[in-house]
Amino acid sequence: MNMEQTARDFFEACETGGGWTACEGFCHADAGFACQADALADVTTLQGYTEWMKGLLTPVPDGRYDLTAFAADEGRGKVVAAAVFHGTQTGADGPVAPTGKAVASDYAYVMTFEGGRIQHMTKIWNDVHAVRQLGWA
Template identity: 55%
Template structure:
């Protein structure tokens, strides 16, 4: 399986809230995670992030993404995805449902090792998304 195919499979599973159990086959067991976003400050592993996405989709129950670009830089062993996440706060979460919707852009930069994702950085303005949802 190519790096691009592996990353696309992971992206689809992660973004549809399938959790780590579904995503793990596409990642190294010790895959790390980083983001400069307060909402994700405690998340250090890709397993934690995949499970976080699974959880957020129980709050933003209509959550979905629009994929804008997916590309591989084979020389550097990186695959990048650019998308917009759309979701409305309809259940649970940090407060009673607000009924508000976010349309928030993000990028996944996935570092590949031996055909699997070894590290992922998420570039995301969480403050903007939290404001749109009425959480900040």
């Protein structure tokens, strides 16, 4: 499988709440994760992030993405995906009782490959904007 297809398959598995079980085959076991957002400040592994995404679909059960761009840079071993996350907080087990408020939040992933698998991923995201839309702040 090529780098671009691996990234597409990982993206789909992660964004649909598959968690680490669905994503680990596309990643190194020790794959790192970074994001300059308070909501993800304690998440440092890609395994932790995939589980965080899985957990997000509990309070936002209709969570889904609209992929807006996808590009592979073979020379640098990188794949970049840009998308908009959509959903409404109707489920329980969120940071507050269900608000019924919707979110449309832009984000991007920069995936770094090594040996055909994702070694690190950086998420670029404005969590403050998303949290406000959902009525969590």
